[in-house]
Amino acid sequence: METKQAIRKQIFAARKKVTEEEVKRWSRLISEKVFLLPEFQNAKRILVYADYNHEVMTGEIIEAAWKAGKEVAVPKVTGKEMVFIRLTDFNQLAPGYFSIPEPETGEEISWEEGLMIMPGVAFDRHCRRVGYGGGFYDRYLEKHQKLTRLALAFSFQMMEEVPVEETDIIPQILVTENNIYDSRGNAYE
Numbered sequence: 001m002e003t004k005q006a007i008r009k010q011i012f013a014a015r016k017k018v019t020e021e022e023v024k025r026w027s028r029l030i031s032e033k034v035f036l037l038p039e040f041q042n043a044k045r046i047l048v049y050a051d052y053n054h055e056v057m058t059g060e061i062i063e064a065a066w067k068a069g070k071e072v073a074v075p076k077v078t079g080k081e082m083v084f085i086r087l088t089d090f091n092q093l094a095p096g097y098f099s100i101p102e103p104e105t106g107e108e109i110s111w112e113e114g115l116m117i118m119p120g121v122a123f124d125r126h127c128r129r130v131g132y133g134g135g136f137y138d139r140y141l142e143k144h145q146k147l148t149r150l151a152l153a154f155s156f157q158m159m160e161e162v163p164v165e166e167t168d169i170i171p172q173i174l175v176t177e178n179n180i181y182d183s184r185g186n187a188y189e
Contacts, residue, residue, distance in 0.1 A: 004130050005133075007121065007130050008121050014156050016054075018054055018156070023056075023057065027058075028060065030177050031060040031064070034150070035061075037150070037175075039150060040061075043148070044071065045070060045073070046071070046115050047074075047084050047114055048061060050100065052101060055152075056119065061117065062087065062090075072087045073086050073111070074087045074103055075136070076096060077096065077097035077136065084108070088106070092105050112147075114147055114148070115147070115148045116137075116147040116148065118137050118152075119152065122153075123157060123159070123181075125181050127151065128168070149170070149171040150171055153175075155179075171183065
């Protein structure tokens, strides 16, 4: 099995070859799948990343959540930790940690229940995740274990198997433009 570092290098190279149009089209397909999930429909609170650098785009998901009356929060890195800030307007976002969009203003939240929508570099069909290497999501989720965990990825980020460490917290659901995977054994149509 490849190391996480080798996997990151491989996926980052593949990501550079993807066009803006492909990112938009695939992101829309992923968003449409997310909207149909009971986990999204029933959530009153959504903790979601602000996309960056050819990640699955989350703008439509955020807008749909607002339109449905859901509360939305996005991550902000402070030192070695990640906090979530309530997002009520895209104008709150500005380049932050590694130029990733983060809220400049807003209330820090600490929701114990809700839907966490997270990015990742690579995944396998068991929803195991290789992140960016900072451990931010693993540390946050260790402290907020009641959150439902949903990851978004493009199909080119899928691998046969990815390495897992004891501290890795895997998503319960993984949505790509082609499939929905569930680590709990649930089937989605």
